[in-house]
Amino acid sequence: MLDLGITLSSDIKETEIAGKRVFSVAGGYLIACFDSEVTEETVTEIAKRHPFYAVFRDSGMANDSVMTNFEQIFETYSPNTKRRVL
Numbered sequence: 001m002l003d004l005g006i007t008l009s010s011d012i013k014e015t016e017i018a019g020k021r022v023f024s025v026a027g028g029y030l031i032a033c034f035d036s037e038v039t040e041e042t043v044t045e046i047a048k049r050h051p052f053y054a055v056f057r058d059s060g061m062a063n064d065s066v067m068t069n070f071e072q073i074f075e076t077y078s079p080n081t082k083r084r085v086l
Contacts, residue, residue: 004030004053006025006026006029006030010025010026010029011025011026011027012024012025017033017042017045017046018039018041018042018045019042020033020035020037020038020039020042021033021034021035022035022042022046024051028049028050028051029051029052029053030051030052030053030054030055031046031049031051031053031054031055032054032055032056033046033055033056033057033060034056034057034060035057035060036059036060037060037062038056038057038060038061038062038066039062039066040065040066040069040073043056043066043069043070043073043074044073044077047073047074047076047077047078047081048077048078049078050077050078050080050081051078051081052080052081052082053081053082053083053084054074054078054081054082054083054084055083055084055085055086056070056083056084056085056086057085057086058085058086061085067085070083070085071083
């Protein structure tokens with residue numbers, strides 16, 4: 001979080017989006033999903049929230065199609081979001 005300019009004392013809320021566990025940090029400034037079997041629906045719902053940063057786990061994507069469409073989904077719904085897949 002420090003690498004992204006977010007203090008460690010920032011508020012972190014755990015929520016569910018499209019059936020996946022998601023963490024919203026600093027009032028949605030950063031949204032992270034490290035759950036498994038993440039679908040395009042989850043990615044889309046996160047993009048629609050327009051976070052400044054969105055972080056996902058590479059091995060958490062449900063299939064290659066989700067990984068392939070990941071960037072396009074964000075370009076459509078939240079083009080200014082900085083995206084990272086770890």
